[in-house]
Amino acid sequence: MERLRVGIVGFRGYTGNTILRILSRHPKVDLTYLIDQEKGSFPEEFFSYSKKTKPIISGEFDPGNASHYADLFFLALPHTVSMLYVGDLLKVGKRVIDLSADYRFPDVSIYEKWYQTRHKNPQLLKQAVYGLSEIFRAEIKKTDLVANPGCYPTATILGTLPLLKKGLLKDEIIVDAKSGASGAGKKLTPSSLFAAVNENLRPYKVNCHQHAPEIKMILEKVAGKQIDLTFVPHLIPMNKGLLTTIYASLNKEMETSEIFNLYRNFYSFEPFVKVLNKGEFPQTKDVLGTNYCRIGVTANKNKAIIISTLDNLMKGAASQAVQNMNIMFGWEESTGL
Ligand SMILES: NC(=O)c1ccc[n+]([C@@H]2O[C@H](COP(=O)([O-])OP(=O)(O)OC[C@H]3O[C@@H](n4cnc5c(N)ncnc54)[C@H](OP(=O)(O)O)[C@@H]3O)[C@@H](O)[C@H]2O)c1
Missing domain, CATH: 3.30.360.10 (Dihydrodipicolinate Reductase; domain 2)
Incomplete structure (x- = not known):
């Protein structure tokens, strides 16, 4: 298989930044798309591995535009934000690993009670797979939407x-x-x-x-x-x-x-x-x-x-998300970890 084109949304946050660090040394992926809300300096030091590609960084996250640049997206966003984007990414055939709680509960009423908000995209809840690799490996392999667990x-x-x-x-x-x-x-x-x-x-x-x-x-x-x-x-x-x-x-x-x-x-x-x-x-x-x-x-x-x-940012979030990516794409589970 060719190298996988990967995007991270929220890469300046704690978990997004940890994913960035792990993927910059992952042998099977190229980081081709990065975006956040902040206008900061470009993290050049992370791209020594992915020599061929320079990630795109633009303004506001637009799933339609982003879909030209990557095939798997890590959403390292606060809850309520991820749910705005997941549907559009899936519609254009992209795969998503969401680190927020937005897709962890098949029963929308539990989410709405504990997160004190209306879910804007509840129709996808049943499709998401809870990304605890040790239990749901078989389901993770087949899904396009992983709800990465909490720490x-x-x-x-x-x-x-x-x-x-x-x-x-x-x-x-x-x-x-x-x-x-x-x-x-x-x-x-x-x-x-x-x-x-x-x-x-x-x-x-x-x-x-x-x-x-x-x-x-x-x-x-x-x-x-x-x-x-x-x-x-x-x-x-x-x-x-x-x-x-x-x-x-x-x-x-x-x-x-x-x-x-x-x-x-x-x-x-x-x-x-x-x-x-x-x-x-x-x-x-x-x-x-x-x-x-x-x-x-x-x-x-x-x-x-x-x-x-x-480590809450690793097995509790970012490296577990990468473990899930490895499973989704049929690679050795420990690749890059
Ligand atoms: N921290 C943990 O230990 C941990 C563990 C497991 C799961 N999680 C979950 O992982 C997710 C990310 O957590 P985190 O700790 O990395 O949070 P964080 O450090 O606050 O980072 C959140 C990122 O999301 C970006 N963002 C916020 N609102 C946005 C919007 N409307 N559009 C685009 N980007 C937006 C922020 O951009 P700016 O940089 O521009 O502000 C920031 O880069 C959360 O859902 C959290 O519950 C966290």
């Missing part, structure tokens, strides 16, 4: 998946989650100022974070039953990195070695999920700048404690 959902779902799949979980899961400041994107708010974040540990959106319904939706789909999820996120004074501590009620008492063996076997063929040795637990530094999710497990009678960590 907390990726860590939490991967952390609970083996127990869920084996039917070992009761319906209660408690998740204590922590993320670095880049999780909120680059926009300036009083709560994202250095003095507000530095030397501080802050719970936020306690039991009402918009990622809770996303986690619940996928866990319930996998488990085939209702899940009672308690989800409490915290902001930690780091640039990036995300760690979830999951307390899950088990159907029976289990030894740590049983849970460990289950996780090791379950993920043995996954290139980007690493289960640590018994008695070891992951830390955010282990995964910085990588597409890995690292997991440590232990048992306390009929409770499992699972600690799962990833």
Whole structure:
């Protein structure tokens, strides 16, 4: 196959910029189209790999015009913005990986309730595939529209998946989650100022974070039953990195070695999920700048404690999006990662 022509919309944002960095060294793609709203300097340093092409940067994003320049588009845009463009790109035969939440929920009422807005393009919701590679690989391969998962959902779902799949979980899961400041994107708010974040540990959106319904939706789909999820996120004074501590009620008492063996076997063929040795637990530094999710497990009678960590801008967003692109185009999943 010829090299794939790729566009990034929102390339000066945190996730868009991370995609840009990854793709500038990806052996199968040429970055042929970049656009954002800002008039800034051209990031020449990223194009040493794609020698043949110079990306187009113009004013406002126009899907019709953009479609002449690229065949796959990463939309690294805030929610409510992506939904304005996806339909037009699909109509002209383009494939899309959307990093926002706009296409993650097949049920529009859940999206509208949690994101407090009307969906402008609900007819495409059922067509989108939730881009968690470890679960939906077969569907991702065939789709033209991937809804890339949120960062907390990726860590939490991967952390609970083996127990869920084996039917070992009761319906209660408690998740204590922590993320670095880049999780909120680059926009300036009083709560994202250095003095507000530095030397501080802050719970936020306690039991009402918009990622809770996303986690619940996928866990319930996998488990085939209702899940009672308690989800409490915290902001930690780091640039990036995300760690979830999951307390899950088990159907029976289990030894740590049983849970460990289950996780090791379950993920043995996954290139980007690493289960640590018994008695070891992951830390955010282990995964910085990588597409890995690292997991440590232990048992306390009929409770499992699972600690799962990833880089929110990588496996939590940009590199997971590239993993999805690799799957969509039939390449080795780890290409360029
Ligand atoms: N940050 C994370 O850890 C993370 C993880 C998973 C998923 N996500 C999701 O990924 C998406 C992007 O997040 P982010 O953290 O990269 O956000 P960000 O840093 O705020 O960047 C957003 C980008 O979108 C552009 N943009 C905003 N409104 C636009 C419009 N109307 N038309 C064209 N471009 C527009 C911005 O352009 P300007 O540069 O001109 O402002 C900016 O480049 C969000 O939906 C977010 O929820 C983020």
